[in-house]
Amino acid sequence: MMEMATRDQKKQASTLGVLGLGYVGLPLALETAKSGYRVLGFDVSPQVVDLVNRGESHVQDVPSELLSALVGEGLLSATTDFSRLAECDAISVCVPTPLNKIKDPDLSFVVTATNSIAATLRPGQLIILESTTFPGTTREVMLPILEETGLQVGEDFFVCFSPERVDPGNPIWQTRNTPKVIGGVTEKCLAQGVALYERVFDTLVPVGSAEAAELTKVYENTFRMINIALANELAQACDRLGVDVWEVIDAAATKPFGFMKFTPGPGLGGHCIPLDPHYLSWKLRTLSYKTRMIELASEINAEMPGFVLGKVQDALNEVGLAINGSKVLVLGIAYKRDVDDFRESPAIDIIRLLQEKRAEVEYHDPFCPSIEDDDHTPLANLPMHSVDLSQEVLERADCVVIVTDHTTVDYDRLADVARLVVDTRGVMRRHAGGRATVIGLSGAEQESVATWRPRLQIAVR
Ligand SMILES: NC(=O)c1ccc[n+]([C@@H]2O[C@H](COP(=O)([O-])OP(=O)(O)OC[C@H]3O[C@@H](n4cnc5c(N)ncnc54)[C@H](O)[C@@H]3O)[C@@H](O)[C@H]2O)c1
Structure with missing residues (x-):
């Protein structure tokens, strides 16, 4: 799998969208920007977007100095304008996955985010779901929405799941050095995901699905x-x-x-x-x-x-x-x-x-x-x-x-x-x-x- 990833590395995405700039999304946006990608953050909250664009961190583990440096260099910016998802070669989805009142999964944020992505989906785009969820969400919930566009997964666009393992407040294990598990909807999807994240994380752990x-x-x-x-x-x-x-x-x-x-x-x-x-x-x-x-x-x-x-x-x-x-x-x-x-x-x-x-x-x-x-x-x-x-x-x-x-x-x-x-x-x-x-x-x-x-x-x- 890793060999396949190396071949596909040539096709690396240059603009990464991060959907949801909270405890998970903001550190990921920062780490990808540090790795040389141009990062465009998306959030439904105008306050969050304003803070990020001012270089002010609202997440404890993200130092404002680092954020404002990346914003200043033009490597990282944020927007509430979801039509700009079309600019992204890859999109990582870091939206909440809460429980509803009767403690059942509430996937409404994932569905809304996927609808936004589907609205501008174009050939070549890679979508990676990072939100914690039950097995089957990527294939059974996200994929049908994306395929309604008429584009075909594994050929026209690519979909992976890669869970965020961030441990807030942990000074040793942070976004980059925590091994990153990733699985694709198809083998080609996995190869694309690995090619993108190889530059961001020290260790990738590709799995079969x-x-x-x-x-x-x-x-x-x-x-x-x-x-x-x-x-x-x-x-x-x-x-x-x-x-x-x-x-x-x-x-x-x-x-x-x-x-x-x-x-x-x-x-x-x-x-x-x-x-x-x-x-x-x-x-x-x-x-x-x-x-x-x-x-x-x-x-x-x-x-x-x-x-x-x-x-x-x-x-x-x-x-x-x-x-x-x-x-x-x-x-x-x-x-x-x-x-x-x-x-x-x-x-x-x-x-x-x-x-x-x-x-x-x-x-x-x-x-x-x-x-x-x-x-x-x-x-x-x-x-x-x-x-x-x-x-x-x-x-x-x-x-x-x-x-x-x-x-x-x-x-x-x-x-x-x-x-x-x-x-x-x-x-x-x-x-x-x-x-x-x-x-x-x-x-x-x-x-x-x-x-x-x-x-x-x-x-x-
Ligand atoms: N916090 C953690 O320590 C942690 C660790 C590992 C995994 N996770 C998982 O990561 C996911 C995100 O958690 P979090 O703690 O970062 O949540 P969070 O509430 O801190 O941040 C989520 C962000 O997404 C934004 N958002 C909501 N709907 C959106 C949409 N449709 N489009 C764009 N942005 C949208 C919200 O405004 C918010 O800023 C969850 O699935 C969670 O279970 C969290």
Whole structure:
């Protein structure tokens, strides 16, 4: 396959269109522009397009200096004018693939994007779908729309699927050096896709079909989701057994083979891991097969915010406080450490559950300054704004819940000042000698933890 790609390299595209300039599309646009392609970004959002054309990055991993340099050199620009798709030799599609209200795949963005491409499709164009989706989307959903033009795939135009594996906030594995899986609708399609991406990525992993590439991505994320569920189940088991889950996991991780470390936490978050496996289970349901491991893992992960609520309730109870009327500070709302994305974050569920129990909730997150009304969260009384982690804020909180272990927080100071800490990430074990209620610790340990500060007496009203 690679030999075939090398022959076709001569026909390399010179203008690449990137449809959707979000967390995935913008880094891809940048990397392709750095590789020497002229890149034209398309987005339905005029704000996003304006920002890109001003060289201002709205994506954490994309430095504005680099973006503005590429914009300044004329290698990268953005537009809302989709008729300009005709200028592109190749088009990478990076639009959202969310779930709808009943947790079924919502391919409306992919369909709209494909309709835009079909409107100006011309011979020689290569289309690569990057959005995470179920096996069959490229061939069964995109292709029929493109073939309505009368052009023939594999002859007149080419279609591939190449999943984006970006890990936001990861300083080592970035767009260029993360191996890129790619599969074509036909062999010629794959050859064209490989020829294009060979210049952009250090390592390509060609597979035999678009479906294999689609399934690779959802399998990877399902693997993570199921292993996180296993760690969360272990935390709940340890809670009952009186064994320290963090010690068990650290000890297991010393095994040099056959084990991969996953840690428990407040639940699943982000735009990918909680959603993508449902794409696979939906597809399998249409084939009369039930993906039982996905269903069970989802159930366990979805229980975690309730488990955390129980821990807050227990901690407050230890010092004679009811959750109703207590001041709870949620520390970190992003779905993972040091990122600014709180889509699907368990923090939102935890805030909601606390509010339902009538706690007075504040949050601190240096990466997420506010939660707005249009952020599609189930929260009432929006907007909410991040509070500074001042002495006063820490002192007025009856309980601090660490939901996201951002590295910007001084956990030693937190241990010194906060009255009660419920730690869902095990971070206080490292920073403050374990002086907090840590999920997955035994009942006895939790009790000693709940009386760790004399000032706790003050908290009893
Ligand atoms: N965020 C991640 O870490 C990540 C990682 C791997 C894969 N993915 C997958 O990549 C895809 C994109 O995710 P994202 O996080 O970049 O989403 P995003 O919401 O950050 O960005 C999507 C962009 O597409 C634009 N858009 C919507 N409809 C459009 C259309 N018809 N034409 C042009 N632009 C349109 C939106 O305005 C937005 O700017 C999803 O399928 C996601 O599952 C995301």
